[in-house]
Amino acid sequence: MSSEEQTAQEALTFADLGLSPKVLSAVTDAGYTVPTPIQAGAIPHALQGKDVLGIAQTGTGKTASFVLPMLTRLEKGRARARMPRTLILEPTRELAAQVEENFVKYGKNHPKLNIALLIGGVSFDEQDKKLERGADVLIATPGRLLDHRERGKLLLNGVEILVIDEADRMLDMGFIPDIERICEMIPSLTRQTLFFSATMPPEITKLTEKFLHAPVRVEVSKAASTGTNITQRLVKSGPKPWDKRAALRELINAESGELKNAIIFCNRKVEVSELFRSLIKYDFDAGALHGDMDQRARMQMLANFRDGKLKLLVASDVAARGLDIPDVSHVFNYDVPIHAEDYVHRIGRTGRAGRSGKSFTIVTKNDAKYLAAIEKLTGLKIEWHDGDLSTVVASEGEDEAPRRGRGAPRRAGRKDEGERKRGGRERSQRHAEKPAREPEAVDIDAVAADAPVEKRERKEAIRSDNAERKARPERAEQPRRDDRPRRDDHRGGRPDRSEQNRRQREQDDDGTVGFGDDMPAFMRVSAKV
DNA sequence: AAAAAAC
Numbered sequence: 001m002s003s004e005e006q007t008a009q010e011a012l013t014f015a016d017l018g019l020s021p022k023v024l025s026a027v028t029d030a031g032y033t034v035p036t037p038i039q040a041g042a043i044p045h046a047l048q049g050k051d052v053l054g055i056a057q058t059g060t061g062k063t064a065s066f067v068l069p070m071l072t073r074l075e076k077g078r079a080r081a082r083m084p085r086t087l088i089l090e091p092t093r094e095l096a097a098q099v100e101e102n103f104v105k106y107g108k109n110h111p112k113l114n115i116a117l118l119i120g121g122v123s124f125d126e127q128d129k130k131l132e133r134g135a136d137v138l139i140a141t142p143g144r145l146l147d148h149r150e151r152g153k154l155l156l157n158g159v160e161i162l163v164i165d166e167a168d169r170m171l172d173m174g175f176i177p178d179i180e181r182i183c184e185m186i187p188s189l190t191r192q193t194l195f196f197s198a199t200m201p202p203e204i205t206k207l208t209e210k211f212l213h214a215p216v217r218v219e220v221s222k223a224a225s226t227g228t229n230i231t232q233r234l235v236k237s238g239p240k241p242w243d244k245r246a247a248l249r250e251l252i253n254a255e256s257g258e259l260k261n262a263i264i265f266c267n268r269k270v271e272v273s274e275l276f277r278s279l280i281k282y283d284f285d286a287g288a289l290h291g292d293m294d295q296r297a298r299m300q301m302l303a304n305f306r307d308g309k310l311k312l313l314v315a316s317d318v319a320a321r322g323l324d325i326p327d328v329s330h331v332f333n334y335d336v337p338i339h340a341e342d343y344v345h346r347i348g349r350t351g352r353a354g355r356s357g358k359s360f361t362i363v364t365k366n367d368a369k370y371l372a373a374i375e376k377l378t379g380l381k382i383e384w385h386d387g388d389l390s391t392v393v394a395s396e397g398e399d400e401a402p403r404r405g406r407g408a409p410r411r412a413g414r415k416d417e418g419e420r421k422r423g424g425r426e427r428s429q430r431h432a433e434k435p436a437r438e439p440e441a442v443d444i445d446a447v448a449a450d451a452p453v454e455k456r457e458r459k460e461a462i463r464s465d466n467a468e469r470k471a472r473p474e475r476a477e478q479p480r481r482d483d484r485p486r487r488d489d490h491r492g493g494r495p496d497r498s499e500q501n502r503r504q505r506e507q508d509d510d511g512t513v514g515f516g517d518d519m520p521a522f523m524r525v526s527a528k529v
Numbered sequence: 530a531a532a533a534a535a536c
Contacts, residue, residue: 120535121534143534268531269531339531342532
């Protein structure tokens, strides 16, 4: 594209793109007049029925660049039962739901538009009913889509427009075989394909060669890989979880003047859970988001965070890309991401739409090589916030190596692999929180679908617990935290985790019945504000 | 080395 064309396009308004009056009016009502570069580039071609290869990061207005032309094109024709007219594939459930919201928003003048969202973790029947009724727009994650299809509830040969969104992320997640299968189910002669990816690794290029016909390539210049409006800092910490949690708390407090809301990224789901619990204990206004959580909790957390009912969101990389969370003032990396690109995506959650943002990455001595990779990728030496690792004060916590030789010999009564791992983690967790003398915990295990336990086990535990609770509604005064085993005897007579949980649940008995029956207490806690 | 995604 020449620079003249570029300038000409910047002067464009949505009214110049060829969208239908209904769509245009919804766009205007939403307060938009000038399309973003990807929208200006893709919409006219999409309206003409051409295949489009859009290379754009999230936050560039990519979603509207396919939603708007699709709505326009859907005005002609009607959907037949079980034969959706369009299909949009998304890598995560949240993204799929987000696209649905866009269709609702811009499709408000299309009262007859049927939208079906096929994602995992929610009821099958409702989705099936929508399919039966005939969907104009089908938005799906690959797993659930294939599930419906295998049950014979879905025919894909009537699909007129196929959208593959976040293709590079699909690749990362191992979805490419699924995507290929799905593409092959849709007749290529009658199909228009819109394909979006932030980057074009060889596998993705191959995919586009296979499934796109003479695509129009629309590339949006990458926003400087890590936006210059983001202030990035490194924060030293000891290597232990309690060191890192303390460093984070200190940081949040120090930033409290500027901190409007923040996402705190962890590398692992268990860490999300642990950190979330810890923050709640310290009375921070925090929520959690990761893929093992109950789908309703995921949605609710995200909604609360977006609506400003929740200040801190502790999340796995499920939240790193694509989620449209406007106006996050801070991003904290509780862990240095193992993949350098993830760093870019994570901190890209702040400093959006030209606003300024701050990111802090907690670094321990174990993170050197990941940090080096990040600095290499971004071509940037990230400054230390308050002295580098050489100034870390030694932790007062337990020795690095787990102590042995106390209690029963290790061989006796050895637990299975999973249990042993969990036990170890809990031990360090408990210990970690000891020195700080935290206020009593909100019990999260009782309700959170995010504990590192099989779902079934969890449900079972809650069910039996509820039964027990009913049987004994009244109970003697609870022991206080100070009566619990202390620092040095935590290896010995520590009450069983489930015992602790049970007591805690009895303490804040709130009538929570179990998954799916009631809103988890931790969500209520966060919603209180 | 981790997350995500199907019952």
